[in-house]
Structure formats: structure tokens, C-alpha cells
Amino acid sequence: MGIATYCVVMLSVFPSIHDNKSFAKIFEAYPEVFRKLFNVTDFTTGPGYLGAEIFSVIAPMLLALFAILWGSDLAAGEEDRGTIDLLLANPVSRRRVVLEKWSALVLGTLWLGAVLEGTLGLLGPLFSLSVGWAGLSAAVLGSSAFAIAFATAALAVGAASGSRGLARGVATALAVASYLLSALAPLVSAFQRVVWLSPWDQALGHQPLTTGLRPANLSVLGVVVVVLLAVSLWSYDRRDLAT
Amino acid sequence: MRPSTLATRAEAPDPSRARRAGTDATRSEAPIALTGVTKVYRGGGGVRDLSLEVGWGEVFGFLGPNGAGKTTTIRMLLDLIRPQSGSVRLFGLDARTDAVAAHRRLGYLPGELALYERLSARETFAHFARLRGGPDEATVENWARELDLELDRPVRVLSRGNRQKVGLIGAMMNEPDLLVLDEPTVGLDPLVQRTVHRRLREAATAGRTVFLSSHVLSEVAEVADRVGLIRDGRLIAIERVSEIRARAVHAVEVRVGAGAGLAALEGLGGVTVRERIEDGLRLEVVGSLNPILAALAGLDVLDLSVHEPSLEEVFLSYYDGIAR
Ligand SMILES: Nc1ncnc2c1ncn2[C@@H]1O[C@H](COP(=O)(O)OP(=O)(O)OP(=O)(O)O)[C@@H](O)[C@H]1O
Ligand SMILES: [Mg+2]
Numbered sequence A: 001m002g003i004a005t006y007c008v009v010m011l012s013v014f015p016s017i018h019d020n021k022s023f024a025k026i027f028e029a030y031p032e033v034f035r036k037l038f039n040v041t042d043f044t045t046g047p048g049y050l051g052a053e054i055f056s057v058i059a060p061m062l063l064a065l066f067a068i069l070w071g072s073d074l075a076a077g078e079e080d081r082g083t084i085d086l087l088l089a090n091p092v093s094r095r096r097v098v099l100e101k102w103s104a105l106v107l108g109t110l111w112l113g114a115v116l117e118g119t120l121g122l123l124g125p126l127f128s129l130s131v132g133w134a135g136l137s138a139a140v141l142g143s144s145a146f147a148i149a150f151a152t153a154a155l156a157v158g159a160a161s162g163s164r165g166l167a168r169g170v171a172t173a174l175a176v177a178s179y180l181l182s183a184l185a186p187l188v189s190a191f192q193r194v195v196w197l198s199p200w201d202q203a204l205g206h207q208p209l210t211t212g213l214r215p216a217n218l219s220v221l222g223v224v225v226v227v228l229l230a231v232s233l234w235s236y237d238r239r240d241l242a243t
Numbered sequence B: 001m002r003p004s005t006l007a008t009r010a011e012a013p014d015p016s017r018a019r020r021a022g023t024d025a026t027r028s029e030a031p032i033a034l035t036g037v038t039k040v041y042r043g044g045g046g047v048r049d050l051s052l053e054v055g056w057g058e059v060f061g062f063l064g065p066n067g068a069g070k071t072t073t074i075r076m077l078l079d080l081i082r083p084q085s086g087s088v089r090l091f092g093l094d095a096r097t098d099a100v101a102a103h104r105r106l107g108y109l110p111g112e113l114a115l116y117e118r119l120s121a122r123e124t125f126a127h128f129a130r131l132r133g134g135p136d137e138a139t140v141e142n143w144a145r146e147l148d149l150e151l152d153r154p155v156r157v158l159s160r161g162n163r164q165k166v167g168l169i170g171a172m173m174n175e176p177d178l179l180v181l182d183e184p185t186v187g188l189d190p191l192v193q194r195t196v197h198r199r200l201r202e203a204a205t206a207g208r209t210v211f212l213s214s215h216v217l218s219e220v221a222e223v224a225d226r227v228g229l230i231r232d233g234r235l236i237a238i239e240r241v242s243e244i245r246a247r248a249v250h251a252v253e254v255r256v257g258a259g260a261g262l263a264a265l266e267g268l269g270g271v272t273v274r275e276r277i278e279d280g281l282r283l284e285v286v287g288s289l290n291p292i293l294a295a296l297a298g299l300d301v302l303d304l305s306v307h308e309p310s311l312e313e314v315f316l317s318y319y320d321g322i323a324r
Helices: A002-019 A021-029 A032-037 A046-081 A084-088 A094-127 A133-161 A164-184 A199-204 A215-238 B015-021 B070-077 B099-103 B121-132 B137-147 B160-172 B190-205 B217-223 B241-247 B259-266 B290-296 B311-323
Strands: B032-040 B046-054 B059-063 B085-090 B106-109 B178-182 B209-214 B226-231 B234-240 B249-256 B271-277 B280-286 B301-307
Touching (some): A046 A133, A046 A164, A094 A133, A094 A215, A133 A199, B032 B070, B070 B085, B070 B178, B190 B217, B217 B241, B234 B241, B259 B290
Parallel strands (some): B059 B209, B106 B178
Antiparallel strands (some): B032 B046, B249 B280
């Protein structure tokens, strides 16, 4: 809901920017550093504006934060609230509980991504803005993959520790660090060599809105997710659950 | 969610009952067998070297003061925590590696009951029924009627006793082979408490097994066949309730019209005179009251009072003695 509202707001300010010639001038004067950091490529064309504002930072981050909140609750939530005793008294294994909840998270995140895509794709023309469905899908997939990766990281920390707060904190910090690594890489040469380590860079660094889907990058994230999920299952299965 | 084969359950107490309760073959192994189980927390609490077997058709009361290790033991039965050593077996299955198979046959009420606050009782039961494959809605409604529980209000607004009912029905509604109940009657009014006890007795009569914990012997004695006493993480005694009762000392006061026959009471086995009063005696009677009642039958009894000391006193004083 929040994301959809945000999209509407952003789209409605677009025409005024588009018509404003002087805006382009200000834009030229933008220091190089900021242009790179905030990924401002070209504000005055459709994909450029969308890419800069929504897909470059805000939408992936919102989606990821939402998924991290969910992921941190997957294993640690019912333990925190004490309902895990009742749930596991049923003939269900701990692994099954985690796997089913994780599947729900993946579907939920993809669904939210689809809502995002639908909102932008359908409302775009109303604001004299056209984005190709292919680019849009690629950007949504990239954002969802990024969000799912960090939600699964939150799941892993929660599964191992039983603490929702720790899971949320660690996963959020890693997600932000991953963004900063990718965003600052053009400016800091030391980051350039390790920027491939950043899931953000893998998922969104190549500007999927304009350059399209890169399956290889997505599968790297897929491997990360599978490993984190395996760690979650293993660590949740072997420890004592708190009352 | 409501398979037609299950729909007959509510009305007919029929062959399916025997199947559900387990055939002879599935009942060859003890429902609960703990051997040398030790679980010590970092703070030093926990249970040590606990061995215990509970049989079919038995109501077993697990008795102990706060912090004795009751909940620790019970959560090990459920595989929520794991012992450092020893073995925990349910129906002959390993409580950990065969947890899913074991849980199919048991119902559990946690000591610190936490419910899904946003669900109603009905939704809570439906959630568990989906995971367990039953029971149907009619059965749930019967239980709710019997314990006087409102099914459609969110659990969040229920009183403590009503929340406890949600937990109890959740554990009992499938009529499992084994019921593991951590302080089941906490917060229940006496009427509901009696209903629950009656249901537990019925389960045992049908050959199923109940394991329940409590602080209060008198309450456990109402329903249990055997009682185990745990203190500081050690099981210090297991006894049949009937034997505890038999050991109970009654204080008897008798007043008679003509004092002549009283001498006959003094010679009876198990009877000690504590005090002679004007027209009668104050006595202590160990075990059965039948001999003294028989002796009184020939006398002109004006007044007779029998006071039973609390079972607690009997049980605890006895084991204080042994422990020393
Ligand atoms: N997670 C834990 N970490 C450390 N110590 C614990 C933990 N859980 C229980 N203990 C300690 O283990 C001991 C046994 O606790 P347990 O909860 O089994 O007692 P109980 O018999 O159920 O008590 P009560 O009647 O109060 O419910 C207590 O001393 C308790 O402080
Ligand atoms: Mg307890």
C-alpha cells in the first residue's frame, strides 16, 4: 500500500519536471559525486526519471525492509511470542515450519513486486510516462531478489539466535552496506574490486530498468538465498527453543 | 479441511475410536519412558538423572514446587528442548528423531500458554485441525459447549480462565493417546476444573494416558493414579495415590453418652489416644477408618468428627524423613 502510494506521488510530480527546461540546467550543474551516488542519470526522459528515483534506491529498499521485517519474524517471531510450543506440538517438523513460512515470504515479496510493477506500468501513461514492460519486469525481479536475499539473511539470524531484534538489525545493516558499496564503488577505487560482493550491485547495479534482465546475476543471488536457507534450517533444527 | 470420514466422529463412539486410541500393537510400548535424563541450564537449574515410565491408561501427576523442573521435563517430552544426556521416548519412538510421528499421537498444553492473539478460538482450532487432520467443527463445538467457551471472540479479549480453556480444548479435542498437560487447571473455576478432571478420567478409562503437572497434591490426587514428586531437578518419589491416602493420619474426635465402651477403641491397631476429654477421646488413626467405625457401632455416639490432614503434609513429611 505504502509503496503504491509513493509511486503515485512520484509519477504525479513527473510532468512538472519534464516541462521545466531550467531543471535540466540545474541538473547539469550537479556535482559529479552526487550524480553517481544517487544514480541520477537522466531526469527528463521516462525511464531515466523512474530509474533515478524509484528503482535505483527507494523501491528496492522499501521492498527489502518490508521483507526483512517479515524474515526476522519467520523463525524468531513465534518463539518470541511463545506460540511456538503450541505450533510444534502438532505433527509438523521444525524444518517444515520454516520452509513453509519462507515460501510464503517469497510469494508475498514477489506479489508486492508485482503490485509495484502494475502500479507503475498502468499509471505511467496517465502521467505522460512510458516504461517498457520488459524493463519494468527486470527491475521488479531485481528488487525482489535483493529483498528476498536479505529477508532470508534475517531468517538465518533469527533461526540461529531466536532474537527478532538481532535478525532485523543485522539484515538491515547488511542491506544498507550492500547498497553503499555499490553506490560508492564509482567514487572509491578500493570498492571497485569488491563491488561484485554486493547483492545490491548484482541485482540492481546494471540498471535493469534500461538494460533488462540479467539471469546470471539473479542466479548468483539465488545461490546466496539457498545457502542462507540451508543454514537457517540446520541451526533452527538443532537448538533449544525458548519458552 | 473437513474430510467426510471424520465427520462421523462427533456422533458415533464407534470402531474408529478403538483405532484412534491405538491397537494392542501400537500400545506395546510405554507412552512415556525417560531414562537418566539430564538437562542443566547455565544458571544451574534443570533436571538431573531423571528416570520415569508412565503406562497406558494411567493418569500420572507430576508434582513439585516452583522451579523444580516440571516444565523443563515436559518441554523435553515435546522436543522443544533437548537433554544433555539420557533418552526420552514416547510410544517407543525417540522424542527427537521421531518427533512428528510421536506428536501425531499426543496433545500438549504448555505451562506458559501463549495463543495467537488475533485469532478467535474457532480459528485457532481450525489452524491446528488442518495440521493434525481433525477434528471436525462439530466436535470443537461440543467441547466449547462443555467447557463454556465462546468460540468467536478474538483470543486477545478472553479472560485468563477462558484462554486456558482454549489451550485445553486444543490439547484434548483429538482424543490423543497421550495428553501432556503443564498445570492444566490454572485459572479455571471449580466447575470447569471438575469437568476437565472428569474428561481426563474418561480418557484413562478408555486406555489413553495423561501426564499432568501441578503444585498441589490434593488437586492431583483427585484425578491421578500415581504421583511423582520432583524437587530441585530430582525425582524423589513415585507413589500410588491410594497408598498416600492409606498412610494419611486422621484426627478423630468422638463423644459418647456412656463412657464405658471407649476402652475398646484404645486397643485397636493404628489408633493412638492423643487426649482424653470429658465425655470422649481425641485419637489419631493411621490408615483405614473401618475398624474404629465398627467399634463405635455398639456405642451411644453423641458426636464424631474426622479431620483429614492435607495430603501434602502426609506426602512431604514422609519424604522429608526419607531424604534425610
Ligand atoms: N531457559 C532457561 N535458562 C536458564 N534456567 C532455566 C531456564 N528454564 C528454566 N530454568 C531453571 O530451571 C529450573 C526448573 O525450571 P522449570 O520451569 O522446569 O520449573 P517448574 O517446575 O516448571 O516450575 P513452576 O512450578 O514455577 O512452573 C528453575 O530453577 C529455572 O530457573
Ligand atoms: Mg512450570
